[in-house]
Amino acid sequence: MPNDSWSRLELARFLRSRRERIDPRTFGLPVGSRRRTPGLRREEVAMLAGLGPTWYAYLEQGRKIQPSPQVLESLAQVLRLSEDERRYLHRLANGDDEWPRRPDDAPAAEAVLRQLVERGSAYLYPSYATDHRGDLLAWNRAATEWYADFGKLPVSERNLLRWMLTAPEARERLVDWERTAREVAARWRVQSVLWPGDPALQMRVNEFHNLSPEFAAWWRNHEVLEHRSHIRRLSHPRYGLWSFRVVIMRVAGFPRHFVESHIRVDPSNMQNIPSTLD
Template identity: 35%
Template sequence: MSKGTPLGDFLRGRRDAVKPRDVGLPEHGRRRVPGLRREEVALLAGVSPDYYVRLEQGRENNPSPQVLDAVAQVLKLDAEATDHLHRLCLAPSQRPRDRDDSAVSPQLLQLMDGWEHTPAFVVGPALDVMAANSLAVALHSGFDRFDNLARMVFADPAGRDFYQQWERAAHSCVAEIRAAYGHDPGSSRIARVVAELSDVSGEFARLWRTHDIKGKSQEGKHLKHPRVGDLHIAFAAFTVNGAPHQQLVVYQAEPGGPTATALDTLRSSTTAEVTGDGA
């Protein structure tokens, strides 16, 4: 983690990503920064340079929503990143109190276990896998451990074979942890995961510095399992009522398609191994 403030780190990271030409400014002469200068952001946002410097340095404790929206517009932030910017400005007393969301409810576990043909698992803010049904475990059996999605992508060699669109998976993992970090910048678990993965993966460290924001939503995935081959998965994530820091992740295949057949094969072979029928 940086030694700066969460707000300052975010503003600097996103300021570096915006080129002068992106906001209609000339690029004459040598520039000592990769993106916009502080004074350029201040000018375009309609605030004084000194005010913007205080904002980046964490010395401005109560910026107005109008100022934050103006800065977001200059930095070309989308709606999700703009919300993240506003969250970073909340005082500790304005943030939700810490909750013990380390346990998955028995009702949710029972629900997932009933989905014999659907891989499903629950993740926490740092993408720790908190619970999974048997098909989800079988789906990720090629990894050393099915414990943390970001570690599996960046630190397990199996990740590059399993995720056929590895760059997209890598970017999504980092952006999702960034989004969670905005809700709880003081999270010790997120700090540990970021520190550990930054040490072992230069790619993770580089992506973390971009400050891209993206929560889990719905998209497709192209996976390759070592036993059943290519899988084209429809993916969705849902916030868990009563445990807002948990997300239920569900993978589905097109009914009757090759991926559904492959998942059935994986389920059958795994069941046979457990019962001993495959001996």
């Protein structure tokens, strides 16, 4: 595939980042003054996963080798990967670059999503539509009220993650700003693997690296999350602090597009809801 080398390098970086976060004592391995590598050594991962040390070293070097699903599952267990991280690992190793072969559905998708979101403007809570890059395509009045008037931004700046990273009011509106932006970046990383052939998405990655040191640090950590329902707390100058469950929906026929609708959560039911990345 055209972006095979990119996927191999990303796989190598991801494996190393997950290896370095594992405490060797988890597996009863000694931790002494001679250990210069944070976390597990390459040869230790290979041993624990039942792989040859040279073969695994090649995998972390981005060499052109194809791990089997069984090998990937063995690595996922050793590296203590979450379900989202496990899926990400398989996509990096076996995913296909579908971008050049899929028709450009953006114009049709935008028309459908605008009707869906804007005609539902009577909906009391925020709702907006984005593409796989996080570019905002449509939003209702409640989104303008709780987030920002995205229509006043230049088209090139109408991106949800960009707004979170650069707009001063984002840090005021998002109660858990760092956690929220970090989780959006983690979901965004999954999209970068699903659509590696999209040059505009890579341009966004470069743009965010230049705009935000926080984003650059999060990106280096290789955190990944799937798109799923989650809790977000917003602060409004008039209404105060509200907690919402953000429900993420895909529109049939448009795999690169999402609708995110907010549903208010009763504060009394919040105590047992964990952070997505905690």
